[in-house]
Amino acid sequence: MNEFEKTGALLLLSVSLAFQGLSQEWFHSNDHFDFYRQDDRDYGEYVSAFSGAYDCYTDLLDLGKNHKIKIIIFSNQRNFIERVFGFYESKVTSVGMALEREETILITSYHDGNTGRDLDEYRRVARHELVHVLLPHPKAWLSEGLALFCAGQVRELEALPASPEEMGEYLNCNIFNREAYGYYSWFTRFLIQKAGFRQYVKFYKSDCNWGMVGYSGQDAFCRDAFDALIEASSEDGPLEETIRFPDSTQEIILKDSTDSRR
DSSP: OOHHHHHHHHHHOOHHHHTTTOOOEEEEEOSSEEEEESSSSOOHHHHHHHHHHHHHHHHHTTOOSOOOEEEEEESSHHHHHHHHHSSOOTTOOOOEEEETTTTEEEEEOTTOTTSSOOHHHHHHHHHHHHHHHHSOOSSHHHHHHHHHHHHTOOOOOSSOOSSHHHHHHHHHSOOOSHHHHHHHHHHHHHHHHHHOHHHHHHHHHTTSOGGGGTOSSHHHHHHHHHHHHHHHHTSSSOHHHHTOOOOHHHHHHHHHHHHOOO
16 A cells, blocks of 8 residues: 555444445455455455465464465456545455454455456455564565565666665655555565574564674664665665566465465
8 A cells, every 4th residue: 555545444444344234245254364355256266375374474473373365356456446545446446355353354356357367467466465464564665575585576776876875765654656555565574584584573573673684783783774875776776676586485375375285
């Protein structure tokens, strides 16, 4: 979600009340999910995507398997936007949202051909929102960074920061715009490359114990990340290509989270 979307959602969503009276039909349940839809089209791809990702993520992130998550599939993006925000706004581009406390995920039908997304991208959205429900975090750079990484989504930096201090602003403030997501993606991939995925997850759960990932504190991390980014940007080729770390961990996550079919 961009800044407009997130702010609007937080202001307008009294979540527990917002979905009272929502027209929805149950169509499938398994051990960890209840699926609801607004129409009678087939959504087997969502059942497979969520179920496969659940088994992978709960093992990978060392979580219990005691969830019962509600999935509400909206027939089209417009219905999704109107329900989440209370009105339709063309600036909104989101097709999914996680309600962590309610263990509920709202997602647009992958049959809606007007969003510019293909089935693979809808699967990535499903995996992204599932991470938010399974392992929420109050800091946006951690919450969004992990969700992007596990879902196989990369958000590119739109411009280089002027200083380590500028980078640090994105660690301190919960910002939800395109530029911020570029930093969240970069921070996460950089830390995983430096410390390894397992150690990164421990850091994520530790409320930012920087020593767990080899830094004396946030400022030291920002200086290191800034230097690495500047060095990467000096290489030939587009910035978004030079800063992408090859990471077998992500390939394993994506394979494990999509292979399972239930």
